[in-house]
Amino acid sequence: xxxxxxxxxxxxxxxxxxxEPDLRLELTRESLLGTHQRYRQYVDGVPVVDGEVNVxxxxxxxxxxxxxxxxxxTTAHSTAGDLVAINWNGALRFVTxxxxxxxxxxxxxxxxxxxxGALLYRQPLYFTAKTARIFDPNPVAALNDPSLRDQNDAAxxxxxxxxxxxxxxxxxxGPYVRLVDLQPPQIGPPGAADSFLFDREQxxxxxxxxxxxxxxxxxxxQSLGYSGPRTIAAYAVPVDAHAANGSDNSFFLxxxxxxxxxxxxxxxxxxxxxxxxxxxxxxxxxxLLEWIAPGTFAGTFASEARAMSEGFGDxxxxxxxxxxxxxxxxxxxxxxxxxxxxxxxxxxxxCSYPPGSDCLRRLDSTRTMxxxxxxxxxxxxxxxxxxxxxxxxxxxxxxxxxxxxxxGRRIATTIIFESLFGTPPHPTYAAIAGRMLDVDRLxxxxxxxxxxxxxxxxxxxxxxxxxxxxxxxxxxxxxSNVRDLPxxxxxxxxxxxxxxxxxxxxIERIGVRVDIQHSARGDLRITLIAPDGTEVLxxxxxxxxxxxxHTTYGIDVAAAQPLEVxxxxxxxxxxxxxxxxxxxxxxxxxLSWGLVIQFAGDAPEAxxxxxxxxxxxxxxxxxxxxxxxxxxxxxxRLANPSASPVTATMIFTPSAQDGRVTFSAVGVALAPGQxxxxxxxxSALFAAVGSGSLEILGDVRVASVTSGQEIxxxxxxxxxxxxxxxxxxxxxxxARVNLGITETAGxxxxxTVREPSGAxxxxxxxxxSHVQFAVPEDRGAGRHxxxxxGLRRRFVAVH
Numbered sequence: 001x002x003x004x005x006x007x008x009x010x011x012x013x014x015x016x017x018x019x020e021p022d023l024r025l026e027l028t029r030e031s032l033l034g035t036h037q038r039y040r041q042y043v044d045g046v047p048v049v050d051g052e053v054n055v056x057x058x059x060x061x062x063x064x065x066x067x068x069x070x071x072x073x074t075t076a077h078s079t080a081g082d083l084v085a086i087n088w089n090g091a092l093r094f095v096t097x098x099x100x101x102x103x104x105x106x107x108x109x110x111x112x113x114x115x116x117g118a119l120l121y122r123q124p125l126y127f128t129a130k131t132a133r134i135f136d137p138n139p140v141a142a143l144n145d146p147s148l149r150d151q152n153d154a155a156x157x158x159x160x161x162x163x164x165x166x167x168x169x170x171x172x173x174g175p176y177v178r179l180v181d182l183q184p185p186q187i188g189p190p191g192a193a194d195s196f197l198f199d200r201e202q203x204x205x206x207x208x209x210x211x212x213x214x215x216x217x218x219x220x221x222q223s224l225g226y227s228g229p230r231t232i233a234a235y236a237v238p239v240d241a242h243a244a245n246g247s248d249n250s251f252f253l254x255x256x257x258x259x260x261x262x263x264x265x266x267x268x269x270x271x272x273x274x275x276x277x278x279x280x281x282x283x284x285x286x287x288l289l290e291w292i293a294p295g296t297f298a299g300t301f302a303s304e305a306r307a308m309s310e311g312f313g314d315x316x317x318x319x320x321x322x323x324x325x326x327x328x329x330x331x332x333x334x335x336x337x338x339x340x341x342x343x344x345x346x347x348x349x350x351c352s353y354p355p356g357s358d359c360l361r362r363l364d365s366t367r368t369m370x371x372x373x374x375x376x377x378x379x380x381x382x383x384x385x386x387x388x389x390x391x392x393x394x395x396x397x398x399x400x401x402x403x404x405x406x407x408g409r410r411i412a413t414t415i416i417f418e419s420l421f422g423t424p425p426h427p428t429y430a431a432i433a434g435r436m437l438d439v440d441r442l443x444x445x446x447x448x449x450x451x452x453x454x455x456x457x458x459x460x461x462x463x464x465x466x467x468x469x470x471x472x473x474x475x476x477x478x479x480s481n482v483r484d485l486p487x488x489x490x491x492x493x494x495x496x497x498x499x500x501x502x503x504x505x506x507i508e509r510i511g512v513r514v515d516i517q518h519s520a521r522g523d524l525r526i527t528l529i530a531p532d533g534t535e536v537l538x539x540x541x542x543x544x545x546x547x548x549x550h551t552t553y554g555i556d557v558a559a560a561q562p563l564e565v566x567x568x569x570x571x572x573x574x575x576x577x578x579x580x581x582x583x584x585x586x587x588x589x590x591l592s593w594g595l596v597i598q599f600a601g602d603a604p605e606a607x608x609x610x611x612x613x614x615x616x617x618x619x620x621x622x623x624x625x626x627x628x629x630x631x632x633x634x635x636x637r638l639a640n641p642s643a644s645p646v647t648a649t650m651i652f653t654p655s656a657q658d659g660r661v662t663f664s665a666v667g668v669a670l671a672p673g674q675x676x677x678x679x680x681x682x683s684a685l686f687a688a689v690g691s692g693s694l695e696i697l698g699d700v701r702v703a704s705v706t707s708g709q710e711i712x713x714x715x716x717x718x719x720x721x722x723x724x725x726x727x728x729x730x731x732x733x734x735a736r737v738n739l740g741i742t743e744t745a746g747x748x749x750x751x752t753v754r755e756p757s758g759a760x761x762x763x764x765x766x767x768x769s770h771v772q773f774a775v776p777e778d779r780g781a782g783r784h785x786x787x788x789x790g791l792r793r794r795f796v797a798v799h
Contacts (some may be wrong), residue, residue, distance in 0.1 A: 043092065048085045083114060095120060129167040132196035132208045136164045137321040138338030144330040146358065146475035150271040150342040152349055155201035166212055168196060174219040178213045178236040183243035183265055204239040206274035210266065213277045214239065214284050219286075219318060221417075224410055232417070233291040237284070238263040241274040248342070248352040250279055252286035259294040259520075259545040264286055270342030270351035278317040278336040278360075285313035293423040295522050295544035302376040302384075302557070306430045310381050311388030312416075318363050318389070319396055319413065323405050333393065336360035338479065361395040363388060369429070369460035387459050388429055392416060394455040399448065415439050415448070424551035425521055425539055428558050429461045438689040441654060442624065470664030471687050472604035476503075477513070477668045477685065479594035479676040480577070487518070487581045487588045494525070494580025497593060502645065503669065504572040510540055510563050511555035511596040513684065518588025520545045524582045526553075530566055531573025537561040540705045541582055550680070552596055556687055571597055592677065596666075608663050608768075609649050611697045616713035619705045619742040620770050621652070622691040623682035627736065630706045636681040636694065636726065640670035648698030651768075652682065655691045659768025660746060664688065670700060680729040693742045693770045717744070740772035741765060 007189060027038040033442040041048045084097050101107045107125045139148050139162040151157035171192040172179055172684065179189035182747065190196065190204035198205035202710045226232050244250065248269030255261040264283050268272040289297045289309055297309035325332040337359050340349035353360075357782050365386035372387065373380045395415075400408030419435035432455040440448045446468075453467035462468075482497035512528050522544030528536045537560040538553045554563040577593050621634035640646045649670045653659035664686045669678060678684050683696065696702050702713045718725050727739075741751050746767045752760040763771050 128170045132168045140337045141330045144328040155199040180238045182240045187242035210241045210274045213280045260291045271339045276339040281317040282313035285316040293546045306381045307384035311385030314389040315392040333363040334359035357543045358417045365390045390454040398451045424557045442690045473665040474602045475606045485590040488583045490584040498574045505599040507598045509598040513550040513552045513594045515591040516549040519586045521581040527578040529576040616696045618694040621694045633680045634706040636678045637703040639675040648700045651695040653768045655770045658766040737775040738772045742770040
């Protein structure tokens with residue numbers, strides 16, 4: 001064992017008394033990749049059962065002692081009654097480990113505190129599974145038999161072949177689902193001694209059914225890569241399968257004390273809700289959204305955020321059962337078609353469906369945003385949610401038709417879920433639809449943009465002519481000089497930051513860019529005050545416990561009060577932003593803010609703006625997650641050194657796109673001597689993800705940093721008929737290095753990379769576009785020769 005591994009274990013700081021830890025080689029294994037060794041820490045001669053260090057062939061050390069979950073592992077040194085040590089809440093604790101079998105062939109290890117004898121926990125040392133009976137997803141869908149009825153929860157209401165047998169853990173208690181009994185009727189979950197081959201008339205059936213479908217849904221997400229630190233809803237969600245006082249209702253209740261967590265409750269009224277997998281997965285969908293953005297989707301009944309949550313839940317259940325319904329021939333767009341079949345029940349069953357009901361809701365609604373209901377009453381969120389669920393369903397079906405069932409579902413799920421991370425406050429359908437387009441650009445090169453646009457424009461969520469397009473020069477950004485201002489907590493007065501604008505033109509459309517660092521953004525009340533005194537509430541207090549605000553009210557998300565009241569006003573004067581933190585315990589800072597204005601008469605540019613004066617090109621700016629999981633973002637500073645105001649035009653061209661037709665452009669107004677800062681320029685100014693080039697037109701000074709590395713506007717260049725560029729030797733040992741090339745003159749061509757070995761790589765490049773490729777470690781030893789390849793001009797950037 002080398003010294004660095006020893007230091008790693010020493011750094012665990014687990015000891016509660018003076019002791020010198022030592023490491024002992026415990027295990028050696030061989031694989032195709034080489035030799036693997038595991039060392040164990042000992043303190044005072046006592047083995048630490050979770051103090052392991054694994055040494056892989058690449059000498060990477062995986063410390064298992066400080067994982068998010070406590071992990072206890074049996075060792076060769078631990079026999080019945082042995083004294084061992086464990087990591088208990090970050091401190092070393094000496095315990096006795098006793099093994100006994102509660103039933104034959106079922107040994108369980110009991111860990112007792114060595115001093116007090118108190119039982120800390122028990123760990124089964126055997127692995128087993130039991131056969132259970134479920135519906136998949138429900139009898140109507142599995143058998144394509146809409147004649148079935150609940151019949152007062154009778155077992156005879158469904159034929160035996162409606163069930164499916166699966167294996168489940170012996171105690172129905174796993175890492176993703178925990179069965180509980182929290183609400184009346186007080187019906188506890190079945191125990192390990194029970195047979196799980198229940199029929200639907202027995203209370204244990206609903207518990208088994210809920211466990212299997214929620215567990216399966218989580219495992220599907222994990223199969224897509226949402227595992228480990230990327231796990232969505234990384235906890236055993238409590239599930240009460242007999243709850244809600246026996247009513248015909250189910251719901252997800254977020255935790256009041258732990259952000260992102262919550263509990264699922266399913267009622268027994270009518271058809272027991274936990275018998276229909278559609279309802280189980282719909283409610284679990286709320287738990288997934290709460291984990292991603294705590295409190296963000298808990299808006300008013302009329303809000304798009306709440307409607308989106310309901311629509312997402314319907315879609316998520318549809319996506320899980322789509323193939324089973326297609327195989328059986330059942331209508332795949334009928335949501336909760338078993339739960340609806342209780343209208344022949346006795347009144348005592350509390351069925352809430354009218355006679356003849358076939359579905360709780362449908363996934364092929366023809367509703368559009370023109371049908372959106374604004375009345376803030378319970379139930380409107382489900383009707384409005386059908387606009388969203390129908391759009392997601394259309395995208396899903398199109399992808400399955402293109403790629404097949406498994407791949408189509410994977411792509412649809414990935415696009416939809418990735419669009420939800422970093423959700424802005426009070427999200428709108430349009431905001432998330434735009435993020436779906438961004439995700440598709442980033443992950444799939446924009447290959448699915450037409451079908452996403454088709455689904456969203458058909459429902460009026462996005463505008464057809466501009467679907468997927470960013471601003472095209474019609475917007476001007478004005479930034480306040482007030483930056484990084486502390487926000488006092490539990491103070492209704494808050495802070496006020498100002499912005500003075502000299503431009504007297506009339507406002508056609510206005511947005512308010514706000515960047516705030518705060519651990520619970522729902523604590524904040526944000527108000528814009530116009531020069532004439534008009535106040536517009538941008539954000540009111542809410543139950544959101546998601547951190548931070550990085551959004552533009554009125555453009556990315558809807559303001560709490562309409563900003564349209566400012567239309568027709570002159571922009572000139574002093575504007576104010578008031579931010580008040582009206583709750584205690586959480587503090588924050590106003591990082592920056594500004595106004596984004598479309599003036600009367602300004603319209604999107606039909607063609608890319610061209611320079612009539614100074615012009616600079618930053619070869620690459622980014623808003624991406626790299627191969628190692630690190631997020632790369634770019635900071636840009638513009639400075640006006642003159643004594644006159646200047647408006648610069650910033651033009652973003654996504655990588656691998658033709659910048660003559662695919663670009664976003666924004667004007668930036670700078671007062672004399674002013675410097676404006678965009679900390680995450682791709683998202684802050686263009687509401688985009690991915691990488692690309694950034695052209696700046698105007699007499700300003702420009703600086704750029706991408707994740708700590710300076711990328712100035714001027715790098716090495718070559719033009720047609722000029723000598724090729726030659727790179728210096730690259731130190732790639734132990735590091736990932738990319739080489740990037742950016743076209744700057746509006747032409748396309750082929751870049752040829754010739755290596756000292758003679759190997760040649762050719763890269764096609766589009767006008768104003770940026771391309772890059774990784775440099776393997778074995779390329780760092782020599783020079784790289786870049787020949788022109790027919791380009792009129794390009795940049796070469798190493799980053």
